[in-house]
Amino acid sequence: MTSAAGPAPALVRYRAFLGAVFAPGVHLTYAVLWAGAYEAAAVLAAGGAWRPSAGSLVRAVTIVAVLLCLRLADERMDESYDRVHNPDRPLVTGLVSVTELRRAGLAVAALAVVVNAPLAPWSAVVLAALLGYAELLTRFALRMPTLRDRPLPYIVVAYPVQLMIGGYLYACATGTGVVPPxxxxxxxxxxxxxxxxxxxxxxxxxxxxxxxxxxxxxxxxxxxxxxxxxxxxxxxxxxxxxxxxxxxxxxxxxxxxxxxxxxxxxxxxxxxxxxxxxxxxxxxxxxxxxxxxxxxxxxxxx
The missing domain is CATH 1.20.120 (Four Helix Bundle (Hemerythrin (Met), subunit A))
Structure with a gap:
């Protein structure tokens, strides 16, 4: 399988892309700590002791998937900026294409929603809303590139994504009975x-x-x-x-x-x-x- 973005097979280029902008080990560690910390804090607040579960792993892997989707979106939004300030970024060098990043993001997002639906249906709804908002934000920023150059206005419109990640953890943890609503x-x-x-x-x-x-x-x-x-x-x-x-x-x-x-x-x-x-x-x-x-x-x- 080849692509206009480069002669190497797509899978090889995706791996190179991840190595350049998204170290899986670092993000998995961060996601495990985030998901575990939220559950532990919620259980402590209820006066109990926390034990990790299979659901904890699903929530951690889901956060990794969300962070990857956000990274893919950021690469698309930052292309014009990176051409000036970061010319070695994979999208600028042609390692991957915008179309490939969009398709990869959709695939990862769909998989995350499907995995969470049987675990806690409402968490899948929140997750779908989160990823949908991120995609809308991406398209909006691409049409108004100056928004990305204004950190304070941009953080106002972008930070709901982080809040919705917390909303996902709440919906999934309460939906699976880890903590009461x-x-x-x-x-x-x-x-x-x-x-x-x-x-x-x-x-x-x-x-x-x-x-x-x-x-x-x-x-x-x-x-x-x-x-x-x-x-x-x-x-x-x-x-x-x-x-x-x-x-x-x-x-x-x-x-x-x-x-x-x-x-x-x-x-x-x-x-x-x-x-x-x-x-x-x-x-x-x-x-x-x-x-x-x-x-x-x-x-x-x-």
């Missing part, structure tokens, strides 16, 4: 939304950004405002988590996730203190990992 597990979706916003702002917070690059520092927030907001999202996530789970009523292991605050505080000291030109992205990633891993460990040991 209620306000607490629903509010936990905001915890993970805020935590990811910390990472999102951290990777685009830099002093004196180059002209034409997409950063929050280059908006009305400015370099300092962007840094303050980056720290703020991390604090908001932990405050919301504490309000929902009330760890002071739980075993001491329930406080493990809050060790993650070391990293945004260290990032703020480095960036806002003027020692770092950009927010240390590694600290933001470690914040997500430690927060989620702390919830998983705390949920099991509780």
């Amino acid at each position: 209620g306000a607490r597990p629903a509010l936990l979706t905001l915890v993970f939304a805020a935590a990811f916003l910390h990472f999102e702002f951290a990777r685009k917070t830099v002093r004196a950004p180059r002209a034409g690059t997409r950063t929050y520092s280059g908006t009305a927030l400015g370099a300092t405002g962007s840094g303050v907001l980056t720290l703020g999202w991390a604090l908001v996530a932990c405050v919301l988590l504490a309000a929902v789970t009330e760890p002071w009523h739980l075993p001491v292991v329930a406080f493990l996730p809050y060790l993650a605050l070391v990293f945004p505080i260290a990032g703020a000291v480095a960036y806002l203190g003027g020692r770092a030109r950009r927010w240390p992205t590694a600290f933001a990633m470690l914040y997500l990992i430690v927060l989620d891993a702390g919830l998983v460990v705390g949920g099991v040991l509780a």
